[in-house]
Amino acid sequence: MAELAALLFDVDGTLADTERDGHRVAFNRAFAEANLDWDWSEDLYGKLLAVTGGKERIRYYLDNFNMEFQRPEGLDDFIAGLHAAKTRQYTEMLSQGIIPLRPGVKRLIEEARSAGLRLAVVTTTTPANVQALLEHALHPEAMSWFEVIAAGDIVPAKKPAPDIYVWAMEQMNLSPEQCIAFEDSHNGIRSSLGADLTTIISVNGYTRDENFDGAALVVDHWGEPGSPFTVLQGNAHDANCLDLALVKKLHG
Ligand code: XBP
Numbered sequence: 001m002a003e004l005a006a007l008l009f010d011v012d013g014t015l016a017d018t019e020r021d022g023h024r025v026a027f028n029r030a031f032a033e034a035n036l037d038w039d040w041s042e043d044l045y046g047k048l049l050a051v052t053g054g055k056e057r058i059r060y061y062l063d064n065f066n067m068e069f070q071r072p073e074g075l076d077d078f079i080a081g082l083h084a085a086k087t088r089q090y091t092e093m094l095s096q097g098i099i100p101l102r103p104g105v106k107r108l109i110e111e112a113r114s115a116g117l118r119l120a121v122v123t124t125t126t127p128a129n130v131q132a133l134l135e136h137a138l139h140p141e142a143m144s145w146f147e148v149i150a151a152g153d154i155v156p157a158k159k160p161a162p163d164i165y166v167w168a169m170e171q172m173n174l175s176p177e178q179c180i181a182f183e184d185s186h187n188g189i190r191s192s193l194g195a196d197l198t199t200i201i202s203v204n205g206y207t208r209d210e211n212f213d214g215a216a217l218v219v220d221h222w223g224e225p226g227s228p229f230t231v232l233q234g235n236a237h238d239a240n241c242l243d244l245a246l247v248k249k250l251h252g
């Protein structure tokens, strides 16, 4: 195995628990603003997470859960308009600091930075959402810590397709053997494994029971020295939180 050169981070669910209390609420606010009576409950949203990408998720909802809705002419534009309103709502929520980073995220990113590792974000979400989260929850300058922000519609085929990881590694001129990926979901690991990346999973409420075959390690969260993680799958080499030493061991 080549030496570890870069850490590639998923965002939603991995760096922060954004889906239930962030994206879902922002979608509902955008629907209300447009005078739609759509209400995405926590349960329904769990089903809608089968599809990544906000615009794609709205279409999936109409196709499978709201078939009686009278579609306007120009459905693509209608969905794009709703999604733009949702992004505005979501970034406003993040600017109020309501979504914190998950345990250990700031610690590991700072440790990796100090060690000179290269960092990238590889996500399905809209670039403005990444910026809002990094600047408000990590550090005002955090966007500059990441060499590449691979996000949103940069590639047409979103996760679970591997394309966004492949694109990020191309930008960085790195091979999969030089990188490791951090994900939280089945769609995420399908994408990272599809790009031949060793992958560490931290589950959340929506993804806990998903299939993570092929993961190097599955934990409930990355943990802090005084607040250990629980190992759900794999070998944590006697560590009780995810630090760079463990990441390097898992990378092999
Ligand atoms: C998360 C997603 C995204 C967000 C919504 O992907 O599936 O669709 O829920 O974001 P990842 P947008 O875990 O890869 O970050 O509405 O901006 O598409």
Ligand code: MG
Pocket: 010, 011, 012, 013, 014, 183, 184, 185, 188
């Ligand atoms: Mg995710």
